[in-house]
Amino acid sequence: MTDEEFAGKLEVEMSRSLPVYNEFFDTIKKIVALTKNILLQMNGLFNSKFGLYDSFFKKTNYNEIFDNLGSTLTNLYIVDLIIQENTAFKDYWEQYNDMFSTVKSNMDKYNMTSKMLKKLQRFCSKIYANILSGKLYEEFLSGLKESIRMDLEQALFKNKTFLEKYTEYIKKKIDDVQVQLQGPGVMTAHADYMNLLINYSVYRKLFGNEDEKLYKKIWALQQKAPILILYNNLFVQPGTFLTTVCTLTKKCKTEPSDIKVFLQQECYFREKLFAATVKQYYMRLVNWITLMNSDMLKDNEKMAQDKSFMKIRAQQISSGI
Secondary structure, rough: OOHHHHHHHHHHHHHHHHHHHHHHHHHHHHHHHEEEEEEEHHHHHHEEEEEOHHHOOOOOHHHHHHHHHHHHHHHHHHHHHHHHHHHHHHHHHHHHHHHHHHHHHHHOOOOOOOHHHHHHHHHHHHHHHHHHHHOOHHHHHHHHHHHHHHHHOOOOOHHHHHHHHHHHHHHHHHHHHHHHHHOOOOHHHHHHHHHHHHHHHHHHHHHHOHHHHHHHHHHHHEEEEOOEEOOOOOOOHHHHHHHHHHHOOOOOOOOOOHHEEEEEEEHHHHHHHHHHHHHHHHHHHHHHHHOOHHHHHOOOOOOOOHHHHHHHHHHHOOHHO
């Protein structure tokens, strides 16, 4: 294909994605509205001035609501990772914006009016600012706080009862994640750690509470999980998330102190152990296959009545999974 034949092809492909971006932008607005509604509802429930709070809501556990909130907002952060990982988004978008200059110079040729062009430019600017900038989550947090401020002014941000409940959740989540990261092969550990990071960022944005002890505990968890795999090959480094999204106004001593050095050491250490780890997994697999194919675990007429047989087989199947 010649340059002349190829000219405009990328712009056409990009234009076909505009309806997708528009639909996604509407989804983001719904997530913002949903998140805002959840927080406003929690603000109403966690209010010591409310007559029914002590008798109905004070001792109720709402951790699942915070967990669901964190899971939902994690998807927004994953969008940022996708945009940051694929530079083609930015490159194509810049070419698409350059096209506006060409169209503006000869509107009749492209069957455009000044009003149509301005409308399209505004739409594209909105899409870039909210999705393709790679800062969707940070923009979301700022927009969420401002939206709540417009409805309640400072009421939610000064609600001490809500702050206490959210702090209680964050502390419990830190303990839960720590236990999971210490246990080998806990599949939900990374997702729960990310959930903690997301909820902590919302907590910080809403209340501005820079409790160093909380920050240090969340920071220290990365020693057990330096990298969190979120989706396919997309990952987040907890220390980087904390320094960019949850920055402290005053520096504090943390362990590990230097993220770059820490990651280099972890990579070196894990690379040295890689061959031995693979061999260990291989030996475990061989032992498992041998036992599953042994006479001891072969199907037989009495197996349904033999509780020990069923127990051993169930344990082996579970460990294999």
